Amino acid sequence: MTSSVRVLIVDDDPLxxxxxxxxxxxxxxxxxxxxxxxxxxxxxxxRDLAPDVVLMDIRMPRLNGLDATQVLRDEPQPPRVIVLTTFDADEHVLGALAAGADGFLLKDTPPAQILDAIRKVASGEPILSPSATRTLIDRVRTESGDGRAAEAERRLAVLTDREREVALAVGGGLSNAEIAASLHLSVPTVKAHVSRLFEKLGTTNRVQIAICVHEAGALDAE
Incomplete structure (x- = not known):
């Protein structure tokens, strides 16, 4: 990055x-x-400081983190938001994603991973902690019925072979750099494919792509 990532910390715990x-x-x-x-x-x-990334707690007075995230996402030039919490309950993961969060991390995440997440989210790459991803995918597997699986399969059917490969890699939790290395593509090419996936699958973030892949059972078929 050519300039510093500007970060705003929002948490009711001074420590x-x-x-x-x-x-x-x-x-x-x-x-x-x-x-x-x-x-x-x-x-x-x-609104006053225009940060690049906001680290947002969930349970806070006056306005909780999920509602605050929703307010920020509706701004003309919204910052990226990483929800940072001690709670790994699936309703919080889903609530954060529904509110438009770009990332979800637990507060016991190692510092190096928090820093890596901030840098990735600032560059436009949404992230989830591994435990949060498992929670989300487990819930998807539990709740997905035949109708949702068929709909997910229909959505994936419109993809080209290369787009499908990228979608499966996203579903497997790979970053853009990891996808580029595994498929022998450049990172900008991967980013272009991911943007196309947003359009074709009607999704707004990588987690929604992953959900579609898992609902369709596409990874299981590989």
Whole structure:
């Protein structure tokens, strides 16, 4: 990156804010531009400071993190939002995705992975913690009936062979760089294919692509 990623921390726990601030403050390519103790203050600061990425807690006073995320996603130039929480319950994962979050991490995620997530999300690559992904996929497998599976198969059927390969790789949790290496493509080419997948599958993020792939049982068929 040619410039620092501007980060806003929104969490009602001052110790968490302090720990995140110290961790991020030591990075040459990350700048903490502000902190807020609740969702309403976080929204106001995001409007004033225009951060690239917001680290958003879920359970906060005045305005919870999911509602605050939804408000920010409706802004003309919304920041990227990573929901950072101690709770790994599936309703929180799904709630964060429904609110438009670009990432979901647990607070016990190692610092190096949090930093990596911030950098990836800032560059336009949504992320989920491995445990959150497992939770989500397990729920999809439990709830998907024959009708949803058939619909997912129908949606995948419109893809070209290469687009399907990229979709399966996304469903397998690979990053753009990992997909590029495995399919012998450039990263910009992978990004172009992912953009086409959004259009053809009617999705807005990589997790929704993964859900479609898993509902169709496409990975199981490989």
């Amino acid at each position: 968490v804010r302090s720990a995140l601030g110290l961790m991020l403050g030591g990075q040459a390519d990350v700048e903490v531009v502000g902190e807020a103790a609740d969702g309403r203050a976080g929204v106001a600061l995001a």
